Amino acid sequence: MAQSRFSAYISAMITEVGHFALILAFLVAIVQMIVPLIGAHKRWTGWMAVAEPAAGAQFALTALAFGALMWAFVVSDFSLRLVWLNSHSAKPMLYKISGTWGNHEGSMLLWVLIVTLFGATAAWFGGGLPPTLRARVLSVQSAIAVAFFAFILFTSNPFLRLDTPPFDGQDLNPLLQDPGLAFHPPFLYLGYVGLSMAFSFAVAALIEGRVDAAWGRWVRPWTLAAWVFLTIGIALGSWWAYYELGWGGFWFWDPVENASFMPWLLAAALLHSAIVVEKRESLKSWTILLAILAFGFSLIGTFIVRSGLLTSVHAFANDPERGVFILMIMGFFMGGALVLFTLRAGAMEAKGVFGLQSRESALVVNNLLLAVSCFVVFVGTMWPLVAEMFFDRKLSVGPPFFNAAFTPFMVALGLILPVGSVLPWKRASILRAMWPLRYVFLLALAVGGLAYAMQTGRGLIGPVGLFLGAWMVMGVIVELLQRTGRGGDRWGRLRRLPRADWGKAAAHAGLGVTMAGVAGLTAWTIDDIRVAQIDTPWQVGDYEFTLNDVREVRGPNYLSTMASVTLAKDGKKIADLQPEKRFYPVAQMPTTEAAIDYDLKRDVYVVIGDAQEGGGHTVRVYIKPLTNWIWIGSAMMALGGLLSLTDRRFRVGAGAAKRRRETVPAE
Known part of the structure; x- marks a missing residue:
């Protein structure tokens, strides 16, 4: 009995320490939001230097709070209201741990933990950034953390206690007691929240009034990391929906599924647009706008999941008051960033010019297709809410709309991707670029034609999907072979290609494999x-x-x-x-x-x-x-992103930037 009381006392102490750490992290975030920003404006080195230790302390304190909450779930401390509502003593240990984030309050604490993790990472590894830009990036990142710390502490406190602890808990939602769902939210949040770094870089650049090739190089790894995590998270969620719900499908165009898919589309567009900024110093305004919108759609996703205005099989909360708070956060950051974008648009003059037939133009088309497809998903997701609020009509927008409206853009993207990848920068000839791909195109057509001939009484979606998959995969192979040139030792040159080239090849081929898998599953089930x-x-x-x-x-x-x-x-x-x-x-x-x-x-x-x-x-x-081609393709895309992240040119660029950095004098 005494041992039980002692364990309960220790557990209560750990919980209180976690709550106190969360409040301290909130206060540190406020300091980090204000002091380095003023320092950057005044060029005060000491004030700017506050950002780095503050970012580390903010992450450490938030990690302590999250660890304390996880401990409460592991030991089944039912004096904590959140544990009582979302756990049970008989639950397997994996689901006790995942129960930490399998609810609204715990998942928001994970959300803000990842915000602080990215901020701390930027502080620790951002030595190559100019001091003023670095200070502003960390201040903007901390401002995001401040907003969500306030949201947690004032509306969604995970450390609320019960006066009389019950004997046992009410258990976690059984649908969430699954390995796929145990790891799905953390990866999604790493992607969602990872886009906050791109947003912070964009707003910091707008404040400084300068966007150049170095900025494009700095923002790409953060966006790429977020996109990789989102890819893994979406694939895990899709796999879970396939085998767990028992409905036989992998994707239902559910509002929560769409909430993660829309930022993924915009992050993909941002990645390709940042390449143009880095290589050609063009598309600056568009790239900044994409960085703002990508994180904005992450906030929209958070609103959809937690407001209760749109129903879903795996929404976290149904509380309109919390939804209003998130809507205010979204309005502040999105509205403020867009106003700043409007004021600073004239300072982002493009330097590089390019012809209509060029890789830059192909990337512009790529961006437009991804952005418009995101807009289509957004309209389909939000239209039932708009119809009910303004027209007093209850509507349901389901798979038929999304399949009909979204698919043409993906088909167009698959068609142009192999051609755009081999086009030269600045000026090119599409016919000349297509010439090495002529046999690949005919072979892909033959694959699609064979599929059409073998099926009976079915539509074109299966054959078209196999054609696109073959076209994209074989197009990648041709592009890699072109990079090796002619003559002896082609295999040696192939092995020595930069990792970014291999990453790009794996990601593009993975998209083709996934398209073929989706089409085959849809057409021939x-x-x-x-x-x-x-x-x-x-x-x-x-x-x-x-x-x-x-x-x-x-x-x-x-x-x-x-x-x-x-x-x-x-x-x-x-x-x-x-x-x-x-x-x-x-x-x-x-x-x-x-x-x-x-x-x-x-x-x-x-x-x-x-x-x-x-x-x-x-x-x-x-x-x-x-x-299984769907999951294989998703894994290839994620692997491609990881390969690109390890490319030596990112590290060399960072070091070069560090050597060129101008020392800002103290005043």
């Missing part, structure tokens, strides 16, 4: 639902299924109805599948656990339903071609 009897085989496509038995199984914190289904083809057994229907007694919530036989060419997906009065169980089967 076979769906069958029936009442299956024990030991009675049935046929779906080329496969034979047999329901062997259905039994009750007890899990660590759930009850399961588990089926055993044999999968065979041509009389040969392929796999034993065990789909489940789980029921979580504490949360009083059921979930569906699909059983999937994975293969590079197709997935066989089985879902068990309810028992029927006349005997047997409802069983739903999907045959889903090329599904």
Whole structure:
């Protein structure tokens, strides 16, 4: 008994220390927001120097607060209201830990932890930046942290206590008790919040009134890191939706899915636009605007997930008052940045000129396609809310709209990408650039034509997707071979290509693989639902299924109805599948656990339903071609981004900038 009281006392102390650390981090963030900004304006070296230690202290204090909250979840401290609402003593340890961010308050603390992490990283590794720009970047980054510290402490405090601690908790949402969802939010937040650095660089450059090639080089790694994390996070969420919801799909154009997809599109556009700023000192205004909008759409995503105005299967909160607070934060940062952009637009004169046929023009078209596709997703996501608020009409905008409106832009992007990648800078000839790609284009057409000839009574989406995938992947191969020139030792030169070139190749090829996977899955899925009897085989496509038995199984914190289904083809057994229907007694919530036989060419997906009065169980089967190409392509895109981040030229550029840095005298 004494040991139990001592443990409770220690846990309470750790929690209070975490709460105190969160308040201290808020105060440090206020100092970091104000002092270095004034120092940069006055050219006071000492005041600017405050930014670096403040950024480190702010991150350390926030990490301490987050660690204290995680400890409360790990030890099941139900005196903490948040733990009581989102945990249970019988829950597996992985989900106790992920429960820290599997709720509104904890996820917002993770959000601000990542804001401070990026700020601290910029302080630690930003030695190559001019002192004034560095101070302003860290001040703007801290201003974002101040806003969200205030939001947490005044509306979403995770450290609120209960007067009488209950014996046990109410458990985490069973849909979130899954490995995919355990890691999905942290990666998404690293992407969402990572775009805050691009925003901070943009606003700092606007304050200084200078955007040049060095700025483009500095902002690219931050944007690339955010884009990589977003790619991983979206892929994990898509994979989770595929196997966990039991609906047989990987993407539903859900508002929360769209909330992460829109910043991803704009971050991709920003990456390509920053290249033009770095290489040619053009598109400065557009690149600054993209940096503002990319983070702005991250804030819009935060608003969608937490305001309750748009419903979703995996929204965090349904509190309009909190939504208003986030809306005010978004209005302040977006409105202020856009006003500053308007005032400073004249100072961002483009230096480089380029012809209509050039790589710069191809990148402009790339940017327009990505930006317009983001706008299409935004309109489809927000239109139901607009219709209800202003026209008193309840509307539902679903996959048919998004598929019809979004797909043409992606098809156009896939068509131009291989050509744009091989165009020279400044001036080019499209016909000359296309000439080395002529055989690749014909081969890709043959792949699409073969797919069309082999299918029966279906549309063009599958063949077009395979054509685009083949066109983009083979276009990447041709581009790499062109980079090696002619003559001997081509393989040696290929191996010595910069990592950024290999990263670009992997990312572009990954996009092609993903497009082919999405198209194949969309066009050629076979769906069958029936009442299956024990030991009675049935046929779906080329496969034979047999329901062997259905039994009750007890899990660590759930009850399961588990089926055993044999999968065979041509009389040969392929796999034993065990789909489940789980029921979580504490949360009083059921979930569906699909059983999937994975293969590079197709997935066989089985879902068990309810028992029927006349005997047997409802069983739903999907045959889903090329599904795993989606995840393979996503992994290739993320790997491409990581390869580019390790390119030596980033480090050399940073060192050169550091050597050129002008020392600012103290006053």
